[in-house]
Amino acid sequence: MKIAHHATDDTLTLSLDGELDASSSVSLDTELTKPEVLNYRKVMIDCQRLNYISSAGLGVFISHLQRFQDAGVKLVFFNMQDKVHNVFEILGLDSLMTIVPTQQEATAV
């Protein structure tokens, strides 16, 4: 899993490249745990190159969602492949998290 950062004044964009499984999701967890992440108004997750996600990857997002909400940070996913979106749908997570098709829509959230 490669994670690229792009930060503006109030938005942090993390672009995920690779597969999020029980082995590789540790690095994403480390990234989202950093206290400075909570200084942004929004964290956008670019999923264009996220080819796979297992429960361990979902668990990382599930475990940080409340912490983000409490700090007033929006978590927004965009550019998600259908097969990855399907995994969120199987558990009903698509209705508990903000997932939009494009970067423009993610920016507008």
Next chain:
Amino acid sequence: MKHTIRVSCSRSNLKTVRDFVAGVLQQHQLSDILQNQIILAVDEIVANLIIHSNHEDENKHLDIRIEMEPHEFRFEAEDDGQSFSPAEYRDPDLQEHIRTGKKGGVGIALVNRIMDHVEYTTIGTRNFCRLSKRLP
């Protein structure tokens, strides 16, 4: 046709097993979504066996077998770690997970929702997890 692979109980072998399953499925022209679901269900079971049943002990192994019938996918994993008791399993409450910041515990829910049949058998010291899914 039966396909088999033996892996040591290391997290780094999760990718090895996913690639193995993908290789078997590739010949069967399934949709991207269905293929991904089957790989995911196998990955969840294998991750649980490696991490929870065998505590990532690389001296221990999983024997994995896949059988493709014309309209059914069948998977079996055999190991000698701690057995899993599905009777003690409770379907997760995701809103509760979010509220408490819980990280794990949704893998088996994915497996149960994806697969048509899930069973766990223990014979002596050997555990067998078997999954099956009907194919279009």
